[in-house]
Amino acid sequence: MSDELLELTAAEAVRRIDGAELAADEYFEAYAAAAAADDLNAYLWVHEPAGEWRAAAVESPDQPLHGAPIAVKDIFCTAGIDTTAGSRILEGYRPPYTATAVRKLSDAGARLLGKTNMDEFAMGSSNENSAYGPVRNPWDRECVPGGSSGGSAAAVAGRLAPWAIGTDTGGSIRQPASLCGIVGLKPTYGAISRYGMIAFASSLDQCGPLTRDVTDAALLLRAMEGRDPCDSTSVGIEGGVELPSREDLGGLRFGVARDFSHEAEGVETGVAEVFKETLEAIEGVGGAVEEIELPHADHGLSAYYVLAPAEASANLARYDGVRYGLRMNRDGDLLAMYERTRAAGFGAEVKRRIMLGTYALSSGYYEAYYGRAQRVRTKIVDDFAQAFERVDFVVTPSSPTVAFRLGERTADPLAMYLSDYFTVPMSLAGIPAISIPAGLAEPGAGGPELPVGFQIAAPAFAESRLLDAAHALERAIGFDTNPPRAEP
C-alpha cells in the first residue's frame, strides 16, 4: 500500500486527500517511514514524530496542500530546527525564525518532512562539498545527484519525498533535477522571497521546486510566490501562477542556439541525441524549432565565477563566531578567534570562492573583474531579450553530461564548474528556466543509462506560459521518473 502511495504525484495525492479518498496522516506517515530509512544521505534532519512542526500542522480544508509532506533544502531557516547550509560553521544552529518560502508552504497546508543535504552554502554541482558527506544518486549509487540541491533532488527521485524545494544560483535546482531525472524550476529572480534563505550570491539566488512532474512544480510555485516586505527584491508573479493544462505546442516557437546547445564543446553524445529527439518531439506536437543566436552565452560561466564569489565573499563575512555558529578560540585575541573559526568552519570550496571573491573586489581590481563581469551580464541579458523577440522559449540541454561518478571531478574545480555551462546564463539574466527529464543516455565513459534533462527558458515572469509548455512537452516525452530499484 505505502509503495503505491509513494508513486503518486503530490498533486494527485492532494486531490485524493481533498476528496477524502486518502487520509493526510497516512500519506505523511508513508513518507516519514521512507525518509527515516534514507540510504542516500539525502536528509540532514528528518521530522520527529512528536516534534512541534507535526503538531502545529492544522489541517484545514481551505489549505490547498492538505497536509502533504515536503522536503526542504537545509539552506532555509526553520525556527527551532537545525539549519546548517551543509556547513560545519553552522552545525547545531537553530534559527529563531522561519524563511518566508517555508512559512508560505506551511500556511498552504504542507508539513515539513525533513531538511535535505546540500553542497556547503550551495557552492557545488555534485553535493560532494557538503560537510555531512555526499548524497548518492538513486539511479546509480556510485554517481553524484548533482548540486547544490542534491539532497532535494535525490529525495524526490528516490521516493523519499513527494516533492522538495531548493535554491538555484547558477543551476543548483536545474542541474540536480536533470541528473536525477525529475523536474526542477528556477523562477524569475524576485518571484519568491529570499527572506530566511541563507545567502550565497544575493543578485542570483532564487528558491524553486524540485518535483516529479510539471503540475507539482506549478502547485509549489503558486504557494510560494509573492511580494514579501522582508525581501525588498521580491515582487511576486503578477496574476499568480496558473496550473498547466496545455496538451500541444501549436503556435509556440522554441529557439535553439547552435553553438549553445547539443553542438557545444563537451556535450556527451548521448545527451546530444536525447536533445535532438526532444526537438523532434516538440515538432511532433505542433511546436516550431527555430535557430537563434546567443552570442555571449559562452562567456556566462566566466562572468558568473567572478560575480558569484564576489557576492559570496561579502555574504559569508557574517560567520565570525560572535553571534551564532561555531567559535574556535582557546587563548587568542579577537583576530585569532575570527581566523581560527573560519579556518575550521569552512570547507575547501567555500574558502576558494571567498578568496576569489575578495580578490575580485579588492581595490584596483574591482573595475577590471567585477565591473567587467557585470558588463558581460548585461550583454547576456540583451542576448535573451533579442532572442525572445523571435521565439517564445529558448531551449538547451540542462547539463552537458549525465550524472558523473563520485570523486570523478573533485580534484578539478573547472571540470565541476562546466556542469553549469547551460544553466548559468539564465541565472545571470534573472529569467525563469525549467529542467524536465527527456530520456536516458549512456555516460560518455560508458555504463548504465542515466537521465538527461531538457532546459526551457522563458522571459521574466512568464512562469505560467513556461509551465504550460513544459507540461505539454512532458506529456509528449512520457518519461518514467522511477529509477530502477536497487538489488535487494
Place this chain on the structure above:
Amino acid sequence: VVALENVLRADEPRPSLAREQALDAAPDPAQGAFRVPSPQA
C-alpha cells in the same frame, strides 16, 4: 510638485527579534550581549 508617489513604506516602529532570542544561538553570551575575546589578548 511632481506627480510621483514615494515608493518607500511608512517609517513605523515595529517589534523585532527579542534580545533573548537574538542571544540564544551565540557561542558566548554574557550580560545580555555577545562576549568576544579582547582585541589585544
